[in-house]
Amino acid sequence: MDILLIAGMWLTAPVWQETADHLARQGHRAVPIRLPGQDDGDVAATLADQVAAVLGEVDRAARPLVVGHSAASGLAWLVADARPDAIAGVAMVGGFPPADGATYFDAFPARDGVVPFPGWERFDGPDTADLDRASRTRLESLTVPVPSGVTDATVRLRDERRHRVPVTLVCPEYSPDDARSWIEAGHLPEPSRAEDVRYADLATGHWPMISAPDRLAVAIAGIAERR
Template identity: 55%
Template sequence: MDILLIGGLWLDGTAWHAVTPALEALGHRARPLTLPGQGDGRTSATLDEQLAAVVAAVDASAEKPLLVAHSAACTLGWLAADARPDAVAGLVLIGGFPHADGQAYADFFEIRDGVMPFPGWGPFAGPDSADLDEELRSRIAADAIPVPEQVARGTVRLTDPRRYGVPVTVVCPEFTPEQARAWIAAGDAPELARAEHVDFVDLDSGHWPMFSAPAELARLLAAAASRA
């Protein structure tokens, strides 16, 4: 199965470097995506352009692909499922939940000179980054790509209720499946509350398992592909 991999904020397709061979060894075609505004110098890239790139990757797949989205990009994966509800086999959300219609995509940190730079590790102290050694932290920070303002502050637009029929797997790294279920029940993730098929799987890692636990993450993604 084609598995389309979408990194979260500040990440491009190279973030999946260690996951890709593990997935291919398990019999899948891993396709890490690098989107407009991710290292191409286009600070004017928009959320709509990034969505169009994901949809184009879905359309280019020979069969229904599995979408995998990490962190803030869980919303981008959900937008793609909304755009192509009949063309994706399922959606895996790693360490995040999709925003609802009308919300800002990822307006979380300061915008400077038209982009949202990586803010350093301070905001991610604790379970998010506890499994990252200093070498990994330095590498991730050095490779971090500032997010174009029109991506971070883009407005989420959802139009097709058939997205709720797309099977979803929530991978829970720095939080537990029990916490995820509680947040959804409390109304913190209204889009997932309406989804018809949601599985929860635990992963003993921090927020960036593609760096700290790539083999285990690949195994979970392959299992999700088998279910799809």
């Protein structure tokens, strides 16, 4: 199956390389997406530019599985909204999509038109428990500031057919039971409206493509094969 891999905040496409290689060995065509504003240094890039970049890959693929990491779970869901009949499903790794009318990513303020990586102190705890010093250094080397035209954009979801797209919540630093409880409590409005939601437990930190790329690939391949 064609599998499109979308990196989350501050990350560039090469962060997926090991996972993509594992997926290729399992017979899948994995494509790490190059995102405007993250992979090309364009500080004027917008969320609409990123959506267009992923849609271009969707249109070149054969009914792909779209995988979004962290904040890019929202980007993957925008793609599902734009092409609900053209994709096999969405996998959200360590993240959840914003609701219609919400800001794409408002966890950290922009400075001089970009949101820089805030450093490791902000992620102490389960997010980073499985990252040693070398892994943190490698991950940090792949980080870039993200343009505020991406982070400050208002999310617009228009096609109700997105709720028919199969969704798998891949749970790294939290458990499937945690995710289910957040849905039941009404904290995740978009997943709560999806008609087909499944869960995959990784039991890693927030960046499994660095700490456990083989296990992440097995999880993604399992989702692809079920879809």
